[in-house]
Amino acid sequence: MNKQVTNPVNLTAEEFIYPGNRACSGCGLSTLYRIGLKALGRDSIFVVPPSCLTVMQGLYPIAATQIPSLNVTFASTAAAATGVRAALKARGKENIKVVAWAGDGGTSDIGIQSLSAAIERGEDFLYICYDNEAYMNTGVQRSGTTPRGAYTTNTPIKGKIQKNKDLPTIMAAHNPTYVATCSAAYPLDFHNKILKAISLKGMKYIHIHTPCPSGWGMEERLSITVGKMAVNAGLFDLYEVENGKKTLSGPSAKLLKRETLPRIDEYLKAQSRFRMLTEEHVTELQAEIDAKWEKYRQEMG
Amino acid sequence: MKKIESGNVAAALGVKLAKVQVVAAYPITPQTPLTEKLSELIEGDELKAEYITVESEHSALAVCIGAASAGARAFTATSANGLLYMSEQVHWAAGARLPLVMCVVNRGVGAPWTVWNDHQDSISQRDAGWIQIYVNDHQEIIDTVIKAFRLAEAVSIPVMVCYDGYYLSHTYMPFDVPDEQKVDTFLPEYQYKHTLDPQNPENLNTVTMPFARPDRDGVTQPGYMDIRHNLHEELGTAIPVFEQIDAAYKEAFGRGGKPIMSDYRCEGADYIVVSMGSLANRIKDVVDELNDEGVKVGVLSLHLYRPFPREQIIAALENAKGVIVIEKALSYGNEGALFGDIKAALYPCEKRPFVHNYIIGLGGREIKQADLYDSIKASCTASENFEDVSRWIGLNR
Incomplete structure (x- = not known):
C-alpha cells in the first residue's frame, strides 16, 4: 500500500494537460484534473462520458490532454471502461491503468446502472466522480446530487425541493475495493487517494466535491475557499471506506477533535444558488450536520 | 467437420473460430442459447476470451465499444427490445468506426410483448450506419459470422449478422464447421490503426464542430458532416469488399459465391x-x-x-x-x-x-x-x- 504523502514539493512538476483548455475560470474540475493526472501518470487510459471534462479535454482535432481518452455515451462509462480493461487483459497490457471520469449526473443518475454492475462484477478500474452538484455542462440543471434549496435552471423559482442522493455511501454499499471522498479544495488529498486507489486491485470509487463558480453563483476566486467551507463546516466529509470500514481522512479527520464546527450559514451565503433556501431549511440542515458529527465522534472520536 | 446443431450454436462456433477476445452479452430470448454456448466455450477454455456478463444490452455494446477501442476483437448478440435498448450504442459504434460483429437473432418488438420472429428489430436499425446481412440457414450463419469479422475489419464498419429467431436459432440442421487453421489464415489477428495507447495518446470520439478546424500543425481536419460522409461513402465500398472476401472464403472452404x-x-x-x-x-x-x-x-x-x-x-x-x-x-x-x-x-x-x-x-x-x-x-x-x-x-x- 502506498504511504507517500503528497506535498507541493514532492508533487511532480510534469504536466499532463496542456495550458489553454476550455474550462471556465475558477473551475474546480480543472484543478482536480491537473493534479489527478500527476498522480495517475502517462500509463493510463481515460473513459469519459458527456460532461464538462469532455469539453475541457478539447474539441476535435485539438486535445488539451496528453492521456489517451475514449469519449463514450452518457450511460455507458463504467461498461466502456470494463471493455477497455477486458481488451487490455486479452492483449497482455494489464499494467495500464483504466480510469473512468464522470460528473455527478453521469454517475448518480444516468450512469448508476452500469457503474453498479461494474462494481458487482468486481472490475478492475478507478471510477472518479467529480460532483459539482448539477448538470453544469448543459447549463445547470438539477441532478441526483443537487442539494435541497439550490437554484438550478429547472428548479428556477422554488429551488430543488428534494435532498441530494448520498452517492459515495451507495457505492460503498456495493463493497468495492476502495471508496474515498475528496474535495477540489484539497487537491493533494485527492492526489494521495488516487495513489492509494491505483495501488489496489479491483473497483475503486473516488467522489469529489467540486465547486463550480458558474453553477453555484459565486466569484471565481472563491472556488477553493467555498470548497473548504463545505468540508470545515462538516457538510461534505472526506473519508475512505475499505473492507466496509469508514475512516475520516485529511481535514475531516481533524474536525473530529473539535467540539463544535463552524455553522453552515457562511457556506450557503457565499453562493447565490442558495438564495431561496428558507431559515427553516438551514436550521434543519444544521441539525443534520450536528447529528452526523455527534455520531462520528461516538464511533470514531 | 459436419455437425447437427441449432442456429445459435452455429453462430457461437463461428465466434469461436473467429478467435474473438471479448464477448459481452445480456440474455434475451431467442438469443440466449448463443451466449450460453459462448459462456461454456470460454469457461471451458475452448475459447480464450473475456466474457463480460453485463447488466443490460446498452452496456453489452458499451463493453464491445471499449474493447474494440482498446484493440481487441469483440462480439455481442441480442434480439428485439435488447437491440432497441442498445440503439444509442449501435449508432455510436458505427460513428466510431469500430469493426464489431453482432448477431441479431430476429424477433418482433414490443408492445405488446412477443418473443416470436419477425424482422422489425434489425430493420429499425437500418439507418445506424452498420452493415446488415440476413442469412437463410445454419451453414450461412457460421460462414457469415467468420466473413463478417473480416469485412468489419476491412472497412472499419460494424456488421450485424441477422438470422430468424426460432426458425433458425432453435432448429437443428446439419452444417460444416470450417477447419480452425484455415480460418486462422482467412481471418488473421487484427491490428487496429487507432487504439487507446499511452505511447500514442489520442482523444477518441471528441466533440466535433459543424465546420472543419485546423489541428495543432495547421492542417485542416474534417468536421462532423465530413466524418459522417466518410462513413456513408465507405459503407458503399463494403459491397465490392464483401464480394472479394466471399470469393476468398469460397476458395478456402468451397462455399459461397452469392454474398449480396x-x-x-x-x-x-x-x-x-x-x-x-x-x-x-x-x-x-x-x-x-x-x-x-x-x-x-x-x-x-x-x-x-x-x-x-x-x-x-x-x-x-x-x-x-x-x-x-x-x-x-x-x-x-x-x-x-x-x-x-x-x-x-x-x-x-x-x-x-x-x-x-x-x-x-x-x-x-x-x-x-x-x-x-x-x-x-x-x-x-x-x-x-x-x-x-x-x-x-x-x-x-
Missing part, C-alpha cells in the same frame, strides 16, 4: 419474389409449384440489406414484368421497408417492373404456404388495376 443476394429460378423469370432470411427459403417451394403451373417466377433472397446493393438489385430485377416483395417488417404509417427500397432502386429503370408488397409473419404469426402461394399468384396474374398498397397476409379477420 442469392437467386432461385430467377433466370428468364417474368416475376421475381424478393425476401430476406428463412422466409426466402420457404418461398422456393411455392415458386416450384407455380413454375409447374407455367408461371415463370423466381425468388431472390437479399443477404446484404445495408449498404443497399442498388446496382445489383437493378440488374437482378429490371427485366422482370413484376417484383413481389414479401417481408416481416415495415415502416409504420408507410409501407414495407424493403419494398420502399426496392421501388426506389427501380425508379430510374426504363422498363420499370411493377412492385407489389406483402407483410407477413409479424410476431411469429404462422406463415402458411397456401397464403404465400395465393399472394404470389395474385401478383403474377394481376391486372393493371391491382392497387399498389402493402397487403397484410394472414390477418385474423
